Amino acid sequence: MKSEVLFDDGTHKWVVLGRDPDKKEEIIDTNEYLIVSEEQAVILDPGGIEVFPQVLTEVTRHVSTDKIQAIVASHQDPDIASSLSMWLGLSPNIKVYCPWVWTTFIAHFGLGVDLNLTGVPDEGIELTIGSTQNNLYLVPAHYCHSSGNFSVYDPKADILFSGDIGVGLVPADTSLFVDDFDKHIKYMEKFHLRWMPSSAALKAWVKRVRLINPSMICPQHGSIFRGDDVKRLLDWLDGLDVGKWDMGLEATDVNKSQWMKWKKR
Amino acid sequence: MSAVIDKYISDITQVFSLAVDVLNGARSLKGISLDLKLLAINGIVQASKIGTNQGQSLITLSGFLSDLPVQIEPELVDLEQTASIFSLQLTDCSTAVRRFLKYSEALSQMINRLLRDRRSTYNASDFNLLDVRVLARLHLDNAFTDISEIDRENLKTLAQRNIEIIALANNLLFEAHNLMTRTAKKLDSIKRNGFIANYMGSNILIESSYLSSDQKSFSGLVENIKDIVKVLDEQLYAISDSLSKGDNMITTLIKVRN
Numbered sequence: 001m002k003s004e005v006l007f008d009d010g011t012h013k014w015v016v017l018g019r020d021p022d023k024k025e026e027i028i029d030t031n032e033y034l035i036v037s038e039e040q041a042v043i044l045d046p047g048g049i050e051v052f053p054q055v056l057t058e059v060t061r062h063v064s065t066d067k068i069q070a071i072v073a074s075h076q077d078p079d080i081a082s083s084l085s086m087w088l089g090l091s092p093n094i095k096v097y098c099p100w101v102w103t104t105f106i107a108h109f110g111l112g113v114d115l116n117l118t119g120v121p122d123e124g125i126e127l128t129i130g131s132t133q134n135n136l137y138l139v140p141a142h143y144c145h146s147s148g149n150f151s152v153y154d155p156k157a158d159i160l161f162s163g164d165i166g167v168g169l170v171p172a173d174t175s176l177f178v179d180d181f182d183k184h185i186k187y188m189e190k191f192h193l194r195w196m197p198s199s200a201a202l203k204a205w206v207k208r209v210r211l212i213n214p215s216m217i218c219p220q221h222g223s224i225f226r227g228d229d230v231k232r233l234l235d236w237l238d239g240l241d242v243g244k245w246d247m248g249l250e251a252t253d254v255n256k257s258q259w260m261k262w263k264k265r
Numbered sequence: 266m267s268a269v270i271d272k273y274i275s276d277i278t279q280v281f282s283l284a285v286d287v288l289n290g291a292r293s294l295k296g297i298s299l300d301l302k303l304l305a306i307n308g309i310v311q312a313s314k315i316g317t318n319q320g321q322s323l324i325t326l327s328g329f330l331s332d333l334p335v336q337i338e339p340e341l342v343d344l345e346q347t348a349s350i351f352s353l354q355l356t357d358c359s360t361a362v363r364r365f366l367k368y369s370e371a372l373s374q375m376i377n378r379l380l381r382d383r384r385s386t387y388n389a390s391d392f393n394l395l396d397v398r399v400l401a402r403l404h405l406d407n408a409f410t411d412i413s414e415i416d417r418e419n420l421k422t423l424a425q426r427n428i429e430i431i432a433l434a435n436n437l438l439f440e441a442h443n444l445m446t447r448t449a450k451k452l453d454s455i456k457r458n459g460f461i462a463n464y465m466g467s468n469i470l471i472e473s474s475y476l477s478s479d480q481k482s483f484s485g486l487v488e489n490i491k492d493i494v495k496v497l498d499e500q501l502y503a504i505s506d507s508l509s510k511g512d513n514m515i516t517t518l519i520k521v522r523n
Contacts, residue, residue: 053370060419
């Protein structure tokens with residue numbers, strides 16, 4: 001697994017971890033983000049249990065594990081939250097923030113460990129890192145794609161972590177940053193059409209993020225958007241007509257004779 | 266991942282699967298006990314039809330036989346409970362060991378990174394990461410004299426977590442070992458009841474040989490008793506075999522880390 005520093009002003013640092021060449025083929029590649037601010041650390045979407053050893057190994061390059069103060073799980077998916085029991089087993093004082101609607105579901109990842117979950121209300125919260133003034137803001141992103149979902153904005157670094165919004169299912173050797181937006185669309189389009197259930201929710205998120213106007217948007221899979229590509233991404237998302245998935249409805253339609261055949265068994 | 270840790274994980278998984286075999290075996294004994302009871306009732310019914318003194322002695326013998334499942338019942342309940350407790354403990358142990366595996370993977374990768382950065386000819390597999398003494402002194406090892414404070418802290422934390430998990434797994438294995446010993450004693454007791462059932466069957470056969478009629482039905486009954494006791498013995502042997510294999514592995518697993 002590789003790690004690359006996205007922002008560093010000497011006291012406040014963003015690191016992306018990902019593009020693991022040793023991961024099993026059947027596991028989706030994920031980006032994990034580590035924020036280290038005056039020796040306190042926060043991990044955004046720490047990843048699945050299968051990549052935990054690699055993520056932890058990379059994290060140890062940057063911070064002592066007992067300085068990890070919090071983990072934010074943008075939503076409930078296993079590639080985001082199934083490693084939580086490993087992190088909490090290592091540092092039981094870590095506070096885990098996740099959408100309130102998912103707390104009792106995410107608790108199933110506990111494996112006998114108390115996950116120390118804090119449910120984030122729908123409107124979002126301000127998260128203080130240690131005793132610093134470098135706060136993070138959990139920005140609502142509900143139904144993009146999950147029914148309880150947050151993005152994370154860091155004003156100090158001017159970076160927005162977008163979770164599954166802006167995700168691109170890219171080949172392993174794709175660069176960490178988007179270098180040709182138009183060519184990158186093909187990696188994003190099918191994912192968004194299939195996974196995003198509501199155009200209204202997506203447009204509301206875009207509107208929110210336009211106000212924030214971050215200099216970088218960092219998704220949980222694929223490549224990172226910076227500079228003009230941030231606006232290009234927001235425009236593209238704004239024009240996307242999602243939640244109308246009908247490809248394959250015929251294939252999933254009820255076939256009475258088939259059902260009756262199964263019923264007879 | 267070192268071969269020692271790989272083997273440790275695979276052994277724990279195997280012990281867990283043997284524990285499940287014991288639990289399933291213990292549950293299947295209940296069916297055998299019921300079959301035995303039905304046969305004994307059948308014997309009483311047939312003997313009561315005879316109406317002579319010989320019939321009375323056969324009723325008494327069949328009555329003894331029908332008492333056996335009643336005597337076995339609490340033993341079976343206890344056996345099943347004990348087997349489920351040690352299955353649960355081995356599940357907890359297996360979960361702890363999987364956690365250990367993930368931390369060990371991270372520790373190995375971290376050690377390899379640190380050694381690679383120092384152009385060392387050693388790698389993680391040169392350290393026995395199952396040995397508590399090695400883990401306790403890992404951050405002070407000569408190979409890591411010039412590492413950063415962050416790396417030293419992380420080495421220490423990860424090694425410490427694994428020491429704690431090893432202690433937890435060890436305790437669970439010790440408890441499982443004790444429960445297995447208790448289970449083995451229960452099996453002996455149930456086996457004795459099977460032996461008594463066979464003995465009763467032989468007596469029924471002898472008594473029924475004096476009968477002028479109905480001899481055949483009693484010999485059929487005794488055959489059935491013998492068949493059931495044979496199945497019981499086979500089942501007990503299978504459970505005992507799983508127990509013995511499991512216990513041997515547990516003893517080895519405990520030794521590996523001491």
